[in-house]
Amino acid sequence: MAAVGYTSGDPRKVNDTGDTLTGGLVLSGGGSNLTVGGSGAVTGDLSVAGRLSAAGVALPTTFPGRRAPFRDPTRIVTHFQTGHGWATSGGVDAPTTNLNDTTDFAKGTQAAKVVFTGNGNLDISGLSSIDLTGKAIRFQVKVDDASKLSQLNIRVGTSTTNNFQWQTLASTATSKLYRSGEWTTVTVGWADVHGGAGTFSLDANRVPSATTGFTFIRFQVVATGGNCTVHFQSVEVIDNVSATFPNGVVSLVFDDSWDSQYALARPKMDQYSYRGTNYQIVERVGQAGRLTLPQLRTLQDQSGWEIAGHAYTTAIHDSRLTAFTARQVDDELRNLRAWLVANGFHGDSYAYPGGQFESTTDGASIEQIVSRYFSSGRTVLSGYGASTNVLSEQYPPPRPYRILALSGISDASGGQGLVSSLVAAGGELDTCKRLGSWLILTFHVLTTGSTGGDDGVITQANFNTLIDAINSYGIPVKTVADVMRYYT
Template identity: 65%
Template sequence: MSTDTDRVKVKNPDPSFNALRVEQVPAEGTSDTHTAVLRQKATGGVGSALSVESDNPDVAAAVVQGVGDLLDLRNAEGETVLSVGNDGALELSDGSTAASQSYVDDTVAAVVDDYLPLTGGSISSDLDVVGRLTAAGFTLPMNTPAWVTPYAQGTPITNYQTGHGWGTSGSVASSSLNDTSDFVKGTQSASVTFSGNGNFDKSGISSTLDLTGKAVRFLVKVDDVSKLSQLNIKFGTSATNCYTWQTKATNGTNTLYQSGEWTQVVVSWADVHSGAGTHTLDSNRVPSTTSGFSFIRFQVIATGGNCTVHFQSVEIIDDITAHFPNGVVSVVFDDSWDNQYTLARPMMDPYGYRGTAYTIADSIGGSGRMTATQLRNLQDLSGWEIAGHAYQTSVHDSRLTSFTAAEVDDDLRNLRAWLVTNGFRGDSFAYPGGNFARTTDNVPIERIVSRYFSSGRTILSTYGSAVNVLKEQFPPPRPYRTLALSAIGDYPATGGMDDPDNIVAAGGILDVTKRQGAWLVLTFHHITAGAAAEDTECSQAAFGTIMDAINSYGIPVLPVSEVMRYRA
């Protein structure tokens, strides 16, 4: 057989396709004709082993290895479906090419002395990867959170199981008080659709409730938060003799409740909004009684259409005084401004107060920003936590909600790697602009943050006047949605909840934190040597007044990560 000119023609002699007959096509001027039969040794489809039978060994070799044009497989219409050239490349019927494993190995070996085969191996020198390196579907490197926030053991008041005895009143469109279609505890929940100002409550509780030194944790889901104006909870002896807590904290772009999500909320005496009837608050917001309660009510005010709320549980837990008898304060700073080092730190050092600096990595060393040396001094010499805010300034300024999940993951992974590489041990994160909702492809940002940090700080806390400040508890019910009072400053002097005068006043949030117990997170941006000139600035004098007041109240100051991992 003349192997440099001969070709082979493939026929299918067997309808079962378990064998192919290969006939030699004689070269011009010759009459040599030989055949070979390829038989499948066992069933199993494409890739099963083949045996070759031929009356000429050269034909068998041509079929298996190929020479010259190597192999030309044609269909019944005479169209080539597979050809193999001298270089080992395979050309398919659609014009695409493939290559054998031996061809790939030979080619790579000719270019690279040491390479990592697809089947595994080791690399003795540096490996530079452009793009993402993944293992088992997960992007590497993976710097996991250092701490897991404990979960507070609670005493259930109700899980809304059969016979719970709660009822509705007011503007209620419909209800399913034994809802077996949507629940996360037991076998059912209770769902109520509110059309305006409506109630879901229970009176005449036989075992009256004592909330002295306690907090209340409840679990609810709001189908459409855009239809929710207020979600309040009341404890007392009747609708006219009770205390009210308002819980819909918002910063304008994000709210404590997210549509379609089961949300745990904790309220304590440090958060109480108002009293009614015989249940009153004095000038320092101390309640007249904290026990003997036989009435519980959820008040929901819907706006712009019906609002459906699912109720799953109400329970009593220890409040923060079980761990911090005088409450606790965290003084935190966003964006790495150098005035935090030059003006805020000197006001904290005399009291031994340690802050948390939420850092934008690529801004470090830039104009008006702290240097890496200053950050190390804060951590190593003053005991601060150097934590994460963003890796790229452009991501920070555009907010995480402007990016895909992959892009957010890239920024957070790089941020965490930067912190670790530079020896910074902070384990908490602050959402740029407080925006924690979802990425552009609808992935919860909190879920991505949880891959790299132990907590995520919002700027949620307020829902009205200076006294309406929701504070955090310990352990926090939502570690990746922790509450904080933000943009504290003395310009303009509006008398709002972020006004330093209100913060330090009798009955203000520091006073309440000490008297009733809470974790108060105070967030600052710019500290100015002179008068503040914009709403993100706080003068050094006003900042010093706040530090002096914290000291006079005897409230401990700890970095965020130390509170999160605190054990009594």
């Protein structure tokens, strides 16, 4: 039909199918419950109180500013195609294991499916010599039921007794690394190595005795609670962080809009021209003890910080995204991104409240919703290695919407966030520089008092010690968004 004018307050129906038009629609005023089936034009202002959708999908107000990083592997060890040569040992259920499974795969035409009954292995030996100098190992797996997996570890060396070991744990206090039924990509580098065995060792600063000449790889699975099915799809060797950042790289990130971040952290960071990423809870901006809009603009415009997103409402921040439906999460993120844009903030990064990134109450992927509005998602996973070492983030990150960060930085008690441990020889700053990693350090409240705490409080003295140490090590400090821009 032809274009129809529909004026605000006009009670008439515009055709015999109700308020659905199959032709064009010109609005000179307002209207309600109108669906346009063809093309049209709006000559006046149009306000939508609810959601604006296209083809059944709610439209974002703004979109991420850049695509996620990706780097081609320098060497493909295996994609587990026909003739791959891997074999099982230990606690494996042979009748249900299929090393050439053509029914469930992500690349090529098959993957290796192994059903573990306890501690079991998937090995290959006799490989052409692998040089891991300045490299990292990236692998892709899927666990059918993550509740049955305790650890999935990788060993690289020359035999079952001579190798280096990396540990990856199935879960942390807040979120799982391996989620049921999901193809997961994991990258481990020398900054994360857990230990050595036989002829291979780590020195007092955790520097490996060798980084080349490897001919053996083992995946070790520690299963719990019955048979654990793991699908293996690829093993690749890629450049590690040092290919882009020869001295490693640190990001200093701040959550929850506390005003002490402006009053106490900013002056110290200004001393070295260090820039932070500050994740906002919009409803708390301007409240007592919280950052104000003028302070946020000063952080961005004068000190170069990235002002990024954490939550729009206090309720969703405090209850976590996992307590809400997909529509509620989408509305939250759309409003958050719109607020950043409306206030002239250019941050393109997001931090999950509580680090929880799994699913909404109606089963939607929170990571996928976040990807509509932001270019990365940061967790509070303090690493997925053993308790004695932190697995830092690699670059490029294998999961840009599940970026690892070390949280709870203080010197109040034991733990991975001890400032004294971070700055010591062989600590996270040392290994970041020597062996290559992207170390993301998360802060909340700073205090001028004599003690911090485990609830995210750090003294200014300890914060200053940490910042001075980063400068001493010569590690560059960059915002999360700036690191993400460096991919090739």
